[in-house]
Amino acid sequence: MSKVPDGIRSFKERDMGADGGHGSEITYNHLSHSRAHYLLAIEALRSELGYARTTDVAEMLEVSRGAASMALTQLKKRGWVKEDPNRFLLLTEEGKHITDLVVKNFDSLLAFFTDILSVPREDALRDACKMEHIITLDMGMRLRRLTQLIKSKPELHDQLKAVMEDLPKDTEKPSH
Numbered sequence: 711m712s713k714v715p716d717g718i719r720s721f722k723e724r725d726m727g728a729d730g731g732h733g734s735e736i737t738y739n740h741l742s743h744s745r746a747h748y749l750l751a752i753e754a755l756r757s758e759l760g761y762a763r764t765t766d767v768a769e770m771l772e773v774s775r776g777a778a779s780m781a782l783t784q785l786k787k788r789g790w791v792k793e794d795p796n797r798f799l800l801l802t803e804e805g806k807h808i809t810d811l812v813v814k815n816f817d818s819l820l821a822f823f824t825d826i827l828s829v830p831r832e833d834a835l836r837d838a839c840k841m842e843h844i845i846t847l848d849m850g851m852r853l854r855r856l857t858q859l860i861k862s863k864p865e866l867h868d869q870l871k872a873v874m875e876d877l878p879k880d881t882e883k884p885s886h
Contacts, residue, residue, distance in 0.1 A: 828874035
């Protein structure tokens, strides 16, 4: 099983609506922010408990059972999730592939944001989480390679860090 990104338990129902993610329906091949997190929740639960039920997913994502049930029905229709005879949730091969892609992209984005752009970890976690499902695996690999290249060149890495640290923070007004 692949590692589940930090912060998966922090989503509220407003972010994870029963429709698969009302309000933030940015998709890549029909994978929205909330759909990605439903898949990640199933993987995390199966890894931690050995099983995943709709109730467990709802609890982990802090959504109602009804909202989770409706969202999981959509994931089943897409062929990403199935149930075994005991009604435990399983990721299909395609669901596992998508989950692996999301985790790899998350890791690539997080490393780039923190190690290269010097973004505070909390902000990097939030933004990587928003973007993990919309970039392609190729883009994630390119970001990972760029991050590794820059880190392998200490002088360049130090120069970039200095430039990034001189940028105004969100709370500061940009200087023109």
